[in-house]
Amino acid sequence: MSDMRRAAQEGSPAGTSVEREAATRPPGDPPPRLTIGVDVGGTKTAAGVVDEHGAIIRDARRETPATSPSEIIAAIGDLVEELRGDHEVEAIGVGAAGFVDAKRSTVLFAPNLAWREEPLRAEIEKLTGLSTVVENDANAAAWAEFQFGAAHDVDDMILLTVGTGLGGGLVLAGELYRGAFGVGGEVGHLRAVPNGHLCGCGNKGCWEQYASGSALVREAREFARSSPPQASCLLELAGGRADRIEGPMVTKAAADGDGPSRELLEDLGRWLGEGIATLAAVLDPAVVVVGGGVSEAGDLLLDPARKAFARQLTARGHRPVLEIRRAMLGNEAGIIGAADLARRR
Numbered sequence: 001m002s003d004m005r006r007a008a009q010e011g012s013p014a015g016t017s018v019e020r021e022a023a024t025r026p027p028g029d030p031p032p033r034l035t036i037g038v039d040v041g042g043t044k045t046a047a048g049v050v051d052e053h054g055a056i057i058r059d060a061r062r063e064t065p066a067t068s069p070s071e072i073i074a075a076i077g078d079l080v081e082e083l084r085g086d087h088e089v090e091a092i093g094v095g096a097a098g099f100v101d102a103k104r105s106t107v108l109f110a111p112n113l114a115w116r117e118e119p120l121r122a123e124i125e126k127l128t129g130l131s132t133v134v135e136n137d138a139n140a141a142a143w144a145e146f147q148f149g150a151a152h153d154v155d156d157m158i159l160l161t162v163g164t165g166l167g168g169g170l171v172l173a174g175e176l177y178r179g180a181f182g183v184g185g186e187v188g189h190l191r192a193v194p195n196g197h198l199c200g201c202g203n204k205g206c207w208e209q210y211a212s213g214s215a216l217v218r219e220a221r222e223f224a225r226s227s228p229p230q231a232s233c234l235l236e237l238a239g240g241r242a243d244r245i246e247g248p249m250v251t252k253a254a255a256d257g258d259g260p261s262r263e264l265l266e267d268l269g270r271w272l273g274e275g276i277a278t279l280a281a282v283l284d285p286a287v288v289v290v291g292g293g294v295s296e297a298g299d300l301l302l303d304p305a306r307k308a309f310a311r312q313l314t315a316r317g318h319r320p321v322l323e324i325r326r327a328m329l330g331n332e333a334g335i336i337g338a339a340d341l342a343r344r345r
C-alpha cells in the first residue's frame with residue numbers, strides 16, 4: 001500500500017468516506033469501469049469504489065448492525081449511496097463472512113451475522129438498482145490476491161486467512177473454485193487432531209483450532225498461567241493478567257526477541273505448514289498466500305510454516321515445491337476481490 005493510501009485509510013473515521021488519489025489517465029481514454037466492493041464483517045462493514053486495476057479510489061465504512069438482517073442491508077445501501085455520489089459505478093460485489101449458495105445470491109448461514117437463508121443479492125439489487133453478486137469473504141480475498149496481489153503470477157493458489165478463525169479460498173486453473181453447492185474451500189474445518197479441541201462448528205480437532213489467532217491466544221494464555229516467570233514479557237504487555245493476552249502482544253514480544261513468544265508463533269507456523277502439505281497433496285497449488293491478522297508476524301510465522309511444510313510434503317525432493325507467501329492486500333482484499341468479481345459477472 002502506498003503511504004498516500006495508508007494515510008487516507010488511517011484518517012478515515014467510521015461513517016465517512018475518503019477520496020483516494022486518482023490514477024492519472026491520458027485525455028481521451030475511456031473512463032475506467034468502476035464497481036463497488038463491500039466487505040461485511042461481524043463488527044465492521046467496509047466498502048470501496050474500485051477500478052479495473054484493483055485500486056480503491058474511494059472508501060467508506062460503518063459499524064455492522066450484526067443482529068438485524070434488515071439493518072445490515074440498509075447499512076450496505078447507505079454505503080453504496082455515499083460512494084456512488086461522485087462516481088459512476090456499474091455493479092456491486094458483496095463479500096460476506098458466511099456460506100453463500102452456488103448462484104452467488106443467497107447467504108445460507110453466517111456464524112457472526114443474523115443472516116439465515118438471506119436473499120442478499122435480490123435485496124441489494126432492489127435497494128440500489130445495480131447488478132449485484134454475493135461471495136464468501138475469503139473467496140473474495142483469494143480472488144484479489146490472485147488478480148492483483150501476492151499470487152498474481154500463478155494460475156493455482158490457495159489463500160489462508162489466519163485471523164480469529166482460519167479461512168480459505170481456492171483459485172484453481174485461473175477460476176475461483178466454489179464447489180458444487182458454493183460452500184467449498186472451508187479448509188479451517190479439516191480435522192487435524194482426532195478428539196482435539198472443540199471447534200465452533202461443533203466438531204473436535206479442526207485445523208482452525210491449532211492454526212488461528214484464537215489458537216495462539218489460547219496457547220499464550222495457558223503458557224502464561226502455567227509458567228509466569230518465563231512469560232514475564234507477555235504478562236507485562238497484558239498488565240500482568242494472563243487472560244488479557246491478545247495475539248498482537250505475542251507478535252510484538254516475538255518481534256522484540258522474546259523466546260517463548262517466538263516459540264508460540266513457531267508452533268502455530270508448524271500447524272500451518274503441516275496442513276498446507278495436506279492441501280498440496282490434494283490440490284497442488286503453485287502458491288499458498290497467508291493473510292489475516294496473525295500474518296502480521298511475517299517470517300516469524302511463515303519460516304516455521306515453510307520448514308514444517310517441507311518436512312511433511314509427500315514425495316519431497318522429487319517434485320516442484322510450492323511457495324508460501326505473505327498476503328499483499330491486507331484487509332482491503334475483501335473489497336477489491338468482491339468488486340472485481342462483480343465486474344466479471
Ligand SMILES: [Zn+2]
Binds near residue numbers: 188199201202203208
Ligand atoms: Zn470446525
